[in-house]
Amino acid sequence: MYTKEDFLLDPEFIKWVKNPNKELDLYWSNWVEVNPGAKSQFFLAREIALGIKFQEELEVTQAEKDRILTQILIKSGSIDKRTEEIKNSRYNFFSWKWLKVAAMIVFAVSLGYLMLQVQSEIKIQPQVLVEKITNVGEKRSFGLPDGTRVWLNSNSSLTYPEQFSDSVRMVELVGEAFFEVYEDKARPFKVKSRSLITTALGTSFNIKSTNSSKTVVALVTGSVSVSEEFSNIKNQVLMPFQKLDFEDGQDSFKISSFNPDSIIGWKDGKLVFEHDNLDQVIEKLESWYGVQINLNNRTAKKWKFSGEYANQSLEVVLKSMSFIEDFKFEINDKQVTITF
Known part of the structure; x- marks a missing residue:
């Protein structure tokens, strides 16, 4: 009793x-x-x-x-x-x-x-973080705990909690990734890339924040708002097929339209060049194929190279480029030499 x-x-x-x-x-x-x-x-x-x-x-x-x-x-x-x-x-x-x-x-x-x-x-359980990493020349796709789908580009990393909180879904990106966000109005989805915070609900968008000081947020569907910790960028809303370019240390940004293939073609195996100069071409090739490219007798000619290659080998791409830009190349494992 x-x-x-x-x-x-x-x-x-x-x-x-x-x-x-x-x-x-x-x-x-x-x-x-x-x-x-x-x-x-x-x-x-x-x-x-x-x-x-x-x-x-x-x-x-x-x-x-x-x-x-x-x-x-x-x-x-x-x-x-x-x-x-x-x-x-x-x-x-x-x-x-x-x-x-x-x-x-x-x-x-x-x-x-x-x-x-x-x-x-009532013990407070420590937050368990998961980190997904890609090496140079590697890409991968995976799901997050909330159902969001992520495509992670070469030489990038994404860090996120094993379980999201009840109020927000926060991830941190280094490099480039494309997100298809699972809609959950009670929990905004936030991506931290350097000092930029991109907030979305049910949306698909691309963020690129590589070794340079430039970060590009490109929206494909839905809407996102972008804020920056140390500047006047606060809740800047993007519409579909608009991208925001931001340079670290600057107090301004640029919003413009974009060609989807040039921004997100990489996730479908498309290597796209759009009026790229020589340095931009070399950077894309090195990241895409995981090689190091050395230049001999570098030309003073200004490049504005455009082209699209779907699931092509490095040799095929370089051979196509060489006909247009007039150079010779040699591939030795991970070392590539281009001679003008």
């Missing part, structure tokens, strides 16, 4: 009384239904824990209240059973009054201690 003391010394019961929630309410209401014989003791203990007056229908006498407090102190080891004798002695009437005051103080302290014990048992 359950008594009031059993409940008052139960940390889970005290936790429910002081900090009720849906889960605990459901548990204790079901418990009372399963144990109807303990119902009066259950609610009496709840009233004591709350520190309010007893309900009239329980018809609890002052003597009963005193007995309960004494039993609590006896169980906790604060006093022994001889204290009962004090209560029955008129001579010690005032002593008993002071004992009841002391009992209330000890009870309050004990209740606080029990609450601290309950809180200490």
Whole structure:
């Protein structure tokens, strides 16, 4: 048979009384239904824990209240059973009054201690981070815990929690990636790339933040807002097929339209050049194929090279370029020499 003391010394019961929630309410209401014989003791203990007056229908006498407090102190080891004798002695009437005051103080302290014990048992689990990395010349596709799909370009990394929080989905990108975001209006999806924060709900977009100081956010579907920690870029909204170019250390940005293949063709195996100069061509080739390119007799001619290659080998690409730009090349494993 359950008594009031059993409940008052139960940390889970005290936790429910002081900090009720849906889960605990459901548990204790079901418990009372399963144990109807303990119902009066259950609610009496709840009233004591709350520190309010007893309900009239329980018809609890002052003597009963005193007995309960004494039993609590006896169980906790604060006093022994001889204290009962004090209560029955008129001579010690005032002593008993002071004992009841002391009992209330000890009870309050004990209740606080029990609450601290309950809180200490709720351990904060450290956040587990996952990091996906691609090497030079490597690309990969994978899903995030919320259902978002990611394509990670060459020489890039994405860091994200094993489980997203209830309020936000935050990832950190180094390099370039394309995102197809799973829509969740209660939890915005945020990508941190250098000092830029891109926020989306259900959206597809590309972010490129490579070794240069430039970051490009390009939106394909939906909408995103872009903010920067140290400049006047705050909640700048992009529309589909708009891109935002930002240079580190600058207080301005540029928004323009773009050709989708030139920005996101890489995820479908398309190597795209669009009026690229020689340095841009070399950078793309090195990253795409994981090679190092050395130039001999570099030409002073300004390149504005355009072309698209779908799943082609480096040799095929260089041979095509050489007919247009007039150079010779030699491939030796990961070393490539171009001679003008």
